[in-house]
Amino acid sequence: MPEVPPAAPTGDELLKVLSALGNPHRMRIVAALLERRNYVSALAREIGISRPLLHMHLQRLEAAGLVVGTLELAEDGKAMKYFDVTPFFYELTPRIIARAAATLTEAEKEEAK
Amino acid sequence: MPEVPPAAPTGDELLKVLSALGNPHRMRIVAALLERRNYVSALAREIGISRPLLHMHLQRLEAAGLVVGTLELAEDGKAMKYFDVTPFFYELTPRIIARAAATLTEAEKEEAK
DNA sequence: TGCCCCTGTCAGCCTTTTCTGACAGGTATG
DNA sequence: CATACCTGTCAGAAAAGGCTGACAGGGGCA
Numbered sequence: 328m329p330e331v332p333p334a335a336p337t338g339d340e341l342l343k344v345l346s347a348l349g350n351p352h353r354m355r356i357v358a359a360l361l362e363r364r365n366y367v368s369a370l371a372r373e374i375g376i377s378r379p380l381l382h383m384h385l386q387r388l389e390a391a392g393l394v395v396g397t398l399e400l401a402e403d404g405k406a407m408k409y410f411d412v413t414p415f416f417y418e419l420t421p422r423i424i425a426r427a428a429a430t431l432t433e434a435e436k437e438e439a440k
Numbered sequence: 441m442p443e444v445p446p447a448a449p450t451g452d453e454l455l456k457v458l459s460a461l462g463n464p465h466r467m468r469i470v471a472a473l474l475e476r477r478n479y480v481s482a483l484a485r486e487i488g489i490s491r492p493l494l495h496m497h498l499q500r501l502e503a504a505g506l507v508v509g510t511l512e513l514a515e516d517g518k519a520m521k522y523f524d525v526t527p528f529f530y531e532l533t534p535r536i537i538a539r540a541a542a543t544l545t546e547a548e549k550e551e552a553k
Numbered sequence: 554t555g556c557c558c559c560t561g562t563c564a565g566c567c568t569t570t571t572c573t574g575a576c577a578g579g580t581a582t583g
Numbered sequence: 584c585a586t587a588c589c590t591g592t593c594a595g596a597a598a599a600g601g602c603t604g605a606c607a608g609g610g611g612c613a
Binding site for chain 2: 338341342344345346347348349350351354355357358361362393412413414415416417418419420421422424425427428429431
């Protein structure tokens, strides 16, 4: 039973996914994590960007649901945050974009909760 | 014989598409044009944004190959630029992103030609 | 000629995103 | 205790995007 989005993502969801993926660094991050899961510091060295920057990009990807991070304790007691790519699947067609656009929240910087 | 991209877009192409679609206004523009083709001024009024702004968004969409604009002469001689949505189709999965990321041009602000 | 609608572009402003360097806390090891 | 590697966050600079108002040219119509 695949957990992937069937066919009709909400506008806001799709928007997050698209803007998250629409960045060279973040595309490379997904690529790197797909080969093997990794923790922040090592991944930063591998890709060649600063750690705070990678941290920011990972946040964006995680907020879009494209990767997930789990804080794990290594044997030596060090806390390391490992990231994995989620098996996402989205289709992009004019019709799908149109359906998503119709459900866009847009305005209101929601503070309700 | 469908003209749509089969399965493996280049990194730069996919990047353009994703960043073009990752914007509320541009999603709405695609939605509006899918219902019916339209010219710039009318579309700007319909969506409720300024004409120069719409012009900019349309450029971005056209550069990504998602819409096409054709300058047409109305019967009364007026020049109007009509835009149509192209029947694009992209799939988004970790593997596809990874393949695209591998072909990213990135650096060099190409001036070669 | 004056008015209306069409097209385009440009300077400038404001907001968001991207990015760096520094700081703080944690647990080992020499 | 100093070092090394892990985590996170924050202020502020730099760059990219988004947006407006004004300007310029074109044609039709009264």
